[in-house]
Amino acid sequence: MNDTFDGTTSSNFIRAIIDADLESAKHTQVITRFPPEPNGHLHIGHAKSICLNFGIAQDYVNATCHLRFDDTNPGKEKSEYINAIKEDIRWLGFEWGDNLHHTSDYFDQLYAYAIQLIKKGKAYVDSLSADDIRLYRGNLTEPGKNSPFRGRSVEENLELLDKMKSGEFAEGEHLLRAKIDMAAANINLRDPAIYRIKHISHPMTGDKWHIYPMYDFAHCVSDAIEGITHSLCTLEFENHRPLYDWFLNELKTSAHPQQIEFSRLNLDYTVMSKRKLHELVEGGYVSGWDDPRLPTLSGMRRRGYTANAIRDFCSRIGVTKKENMIEMSVLENSLREDLDANAPRALAVLDPIKLLITNYPEDKEEILQGVNHPKKPEAATRDIPFSKELYIERSDYMDDAPKKFFRLTVGREVRLRFAYYVTCTHVVKNDTGDVIEVHCSYDPETRGGKSEDGRKVKGTIHWVSAKHAVSAQIRQYDRLFSVPVPAAEKAKDYKDLINKDSLQVLENCQLESSLLDANTSAYQFERQGYFCQDSVDSTQDALVFNRIVTLRDSWAKKSK
């Protein structure tokens, strides 16, 4: 199963373990699971896990991946997140079929297992306060000590748990704990909590329960119930694995999934923690969960990222146990690769300046042909109107330009893409010395942008006919933070490190009219970058395009 695609390897140490388990016949089928807690939106870090888990289900014979909402904490979770999460996973290109589950589906079984633990003398109801429990737990270097309630009889524990369940106690009054070892070096083993009292109704189970199971107890048992073979999670759960195994061993479940940990994704110039993402959204630092600057899947989707690109990115970064910080350029590379291969081309002037072709007839109009995709002849061509007055990019003209500037300056000839060669004759400036009009003469013999005489014209610039152009607003997005690792700047609040130019709005950009019929997918605006119509704010009367990512620009790099 050492499969590759797109020329990059997608194998990793986890797949190697699975291969070995299949080889040794420990398992004959593979079942993984993706277990989001419905308390926020999915981000690119989740995509790594989704691609790992669902990717395995996709690549191995007879394998499946369950989608399980880990809804054990009704105080923090909202059912509205559930649909958003499902939509994101589907958008990424994965499906769970009949395997949609909720941890809450197993509340009855979980409760029965808890009773079993009590009967085995492996769990007890503690009545210490939260503060006392913390005190009794000890710390990293000192062992904890037993709770005075640790020795309660099985009968008393059973009775107390039953009353906890039916809501006879206040929150915090009692707690069901596993009886393991208060002196364990691994703090997770110092009698961890199993059930806590919460008088909150649950989106799935309503008011049935007044107690809800803790992650450590619920997760391993849910995995076992579903027959998960490989339970993949991130590194911070490594210390919980002994507990995962302890529960399953004590309960003698029919299956004992193997928990395997891998490192979570970190991307530079952004933040990934749920807390920070919530803060940015709720504090109004961004426009919402789908703000195109956010690393959320909904934000990236709105920005114009493709699922393809994200999947490719995930396969490129690999899966290991090493802490990592992936550079944004890796993501952008995956993006550009997909967009270059698939996005139709168009001409659009973002910062327009008038270009007048002085020797072109006043009322003449021509229809020229532009190729829709240089690498896909089958994508054919489109009509592009041409006339005397055009708009070109302000940055494509320069006074006293250096030799290497392959664009316009007085006396220099350039090619107007798909159109004609034009030579700049002079420019008109306003009082403050800004160029407001560029005058050129054109060579009628160069229609289509080529000449018979083989004359070399190094530069090609994009343009749009003034009278035919449609104007639009363009939102240029850049990295959300001004530093690579916002969290590392301990002296500053990460919110003060937000890149002030992460969103730049350009009004009155001039687009080729065919963009009026633009669909929602990506276009390449030649020489600029990739753009897509904003799914929320763009209308026929007021077009709004988002810049997904710029084109690589070796000229900008050189001229720095």
Add this chain to the structure above:
RNA sequence: UGGGGCGUGGCCAAGUGGUUAAGGCACGGGGUUUUGAUCUCCGCAUCCCAGGUUCGAAUCCUGGCGCCCCAGCCA
């Protein structure tokens, strides 16, 4: 200074005692080009450190060093 992990080029990442130490991103340079895009070619590490075992070590042993995680009735 308890326990658990991790350390291969700027960032990822293959490698499991014998390879010129894969590949991608980034970076530098050449070519092609009606997008200074794409494409293409070339360049770019002795493997945290120190000892040791071995004919031979990134891979094995010993000792260091560095970084990450854990003291929620969160997940």
